[in-house]
Amino acid sequence: MAVSPPLDAKQLDNQVEHKVVQDATCTFCGCVCDDIDLHVEGDKIVDAKRACVLGSSWFLNHEIEHRPSCHIDGNPAEVAQGVERAAQILAQSKYPLIYGLSDTTSESQRVAVSIADWIDGTVDTTTSVCHGPSGMAFQGVGEVTCSLGEVRNRADMVMFWGSNPAESHPRHFTKYSLMPKGMFVPNGRKDRTAVIVDVRKTKSAKAADIFVQIKPRSDFEGLWTLRALAQDIELDADQVLADTGYPLDKWQDLMDRMKRARFGVIFFGMGLTMTRGKHANSEALLALTRDMNRHTRFVCKPNRGHGNVTGADNVVAWRTGYPFGVNMSRGYPRFNPGEYTASDVLARGEADAAMIIASDPMGNFSQPAREHLKSIPYIAFDPKETPTTRHSAVAFTVATYGINVPGTVYRMDDVPIPLRPAFESPHPSDLELLTNIEKRVRELKKQQSAVKKHRPSLRPA
Amino acid sequence: MCRVIAGLGKLHLGYHGNWWATTSHLARASRKSYNQRRKSNPNTLVDKTSMSHNGRLRTHQDSPHSDLFCMVASFILIPGRTSRQGCGINEGKFNETYQQETHLLQVAPSDMEQLGLTAGDTVRLTSDFGQAEVPVIAAKRDELPAGLLFIAYGDISSRLMGGDTHGSGMPTSKGLDVELEIL
Incomplete structure (x- = not known):
């Protein structure tokens, strides 16, 4: 498992490698342009041919973040500790919410839906506040x-x-x-x-x-x-x-x-x-x-906005039968926008824990929703520091999809497109972290089930 | 605190025409008068003019000066995307580009003139759900019709949104009724 990356910038400078990645995929918006030629020097993209103003900004500003891969309660921590804390938060929650997923690979989205299933949680994507x-x-x-x-x-x-x-x-x-x-x-x-x-x-x-x-x-x-x-x-x-x-x-x-x-x-x-x-x-x-x-x-x-928001719709739909706002608390999926959508679940103060993947509700949700999110323990995944990562119990600095991480994204017209990363990141990917969290959550849930089985029943025989 | 002026007294303005119609001739005259007096003596603190953009007048009953009005105008706020905001997200949300772009209110040039606003002036926006103070800038040419305000999605627009989604999962995030108060 990855640990906090070394911060020695000089070492990185000495290993500069020049290469061109042809037909790279831009994942900033729903157009998912897959004809970009990236000129890469070491761990920095210096040019993105054919990219638009947003695409250029996307590629040229996603260098490796020289900060720890994990923070717990604002303090640097090992990734393994972060995974354990995240799993504990989710496993102990009575009404967990998993939200975001529009700026990560479909492979990660798939695991996130599995976690929601294991913890009887609610899974929603940025689709609910988009289309x-x-x-x-x-x-x-x-x-x-x-x-x-x-x-x-x-x-x-x-x-x-x-x-x-x-x-x-x-x-x-x-x-x-x-x-x-x-x-x-x-x-x-x-x-x-x-x-x-x-x-x-x-x-x-x-x-x-x-x-x-x-x-x-x-x-x-x-x-x-x-x-x-x-x-x-x-x-x-x-x-x-x-x-x-x-x-x-x-x-x-x-x-x-x-x-x-x-x-x-x-x-x-x-x-x-x-x-x-x-x-x-x-x-x-x-x-x-x-x-x-x-x-x-x-x-x-x-016209879909985020790079893989269409993928989120697709993955959540083929895992649960519904595209967003899905609740698993009864052991089977239920869909009801307004009831199981993140903005509502938070604004009404229902969720008692959350896992936010690749989105920033603290930056763009309504004030009541933001205030409640701030009051509960939650886990945040993002390549960059955002208002959401700043207030989280566990914040993971992750590798950027499409730049550091391969995988699949869906264009706005539901066409799946592969990613061609430019360079590796010392930070873990969403997929790696979610897979480890899922594994640990399953262990914890198994333990909880065992305890429940041995608990004496108060009901008459 | 409102910048206030003297002597508009009691005005009764009716609703005039289309949603984007600028204020009535009475309102224009009053605004002209307001602008002239504001320029001549900006520190005069006498009355409070309450004039909605569609011509409705609102008095502040709780004002210590019952015959005074506060400069408040009603608008419709359209938060939206801009490419600069998008670039700002890539640079980092705590960086200058994003912060500047999401903390800048675009006002139609004609409204800027009528309200006596210049670029960089700060206004207070109040919706049914929240309040925010933000500097203004004139929208480019004819991009924004009178009566509409535009701001890039971000913290300010979120503060003015309500939590209710009316059973849709989506809070009403565009077309927000707001009152603009010149600070």
Whole structure:
């Protein structure tokens, strides 16, 4: 098992090795670009060819962290001690929560779900505060969808609703959706119509042919306006303007273009899921997409944020039958967003211990959730120091997936992609730590079961 | 503490038009007056103007000066991603880039002008769930319509979010009703 790494920077400098890692995979955002050439000098990436601004920042800023691999209660400790403490916290908890998982490999996600099963815990991923409402909508409506490769080769009508890829997925336009010359769109951008629907004129709006600026919190109304127009239902122009902030004749023009398209796609973002309406907004968009298939081929796809958040959905789904917010306390999985989702479990003060893997709820959860998390013992895994690692009982500094660690991640269109690491890290991987914690948790749970069996029963024979 | 000015007295402003419509002519006149007086004597501490962005007026009943109003305007806050915030995460959340980006409120240029704000001024945002103080900057050109505020996801936006997810697992994180108070 790995121990705290040596901190001698001079020794590391003397062993500088130059190499190029071809077709490395960037795991910063859901695009998961796997065509990056990394120029590596020793334990530092000095150049990332073809990476976007976020990808470059991802690769160039993940050097080896010269700090201990483990802290217990803020003090440096051996990794083995951290594993033991983590296992004790989880095994003794009555309502443990395992959360995060969107920035780690699917191999690690698989083990984390196993731990949740052994400890009768709740497992949730960052999906719940990202496209969780869309996950609920998928179950209600279904998803007419396709891969990004199909978008690249076929889509001549590309819409973005509540999504700003110019800032969040900088290569989305150039690699998949707007610019590429595809099999059925040989002229690339010239063959495509780009539409942005948003409440503010984002950087993405500047790349669009049509910018639809709607009222804040009126996505539901806008989507149902389009659903009505798709079915040629007559609408009141004044009411449409009042409800959506966008005139009916322009909605009609947009619908006409959508009907004329040969292959349309709607990418949607957290502008839909994080605002009033949430899953009802996503349902409306999924239903609109389904409706459009009476006229032409139309698909939709959530623009997923973190590198392997789609993998988290997939892994949790094929381990438990549900994509996120799963509770195992009865010995079988139960799914109920709002009840078993991390934000709720914490804000209501229910969890009495937690294990946070590759996410930062102390940095981005609501204040009541953050306050409760701070009050309970929890374990945190992260390559860097974050507000979450700072307040944890056990903090592991881990190797970075995709840079130091191999494995599998899922692109936002559910396509699994292998990782090609650039250099090794002295820190342990999430997988290594989780495997050891799982092993120890099973031992502790076995001991607890043995004690329970020998406990005299108070019930009459 | 509010920066306050003299003599607006009792104003009764109605709701005017669209959500993004700027304040009514009465409000504009009052704001102009406020800006002029603020420039001429910024330390004058006499009255408190309460003017919501959509034209609603709010008095502070608990004020020791019953005829005084506090400069409070209602807005809709849209927290969101920025590429600079993303780069900041990679550099480290305690580093300058992330801290700067997530602690900077973008205000529409027209709202900046109407409220008499300049880049770097600090405002207090209050939602139903929390409060945060943050410096402001004018949004680029027409990126942000009047009546909307934007901030990169981070500690400030989290402080203004409620814990209830309405059975969805997702707290309402965008489109938050906030009141902006000039400090």
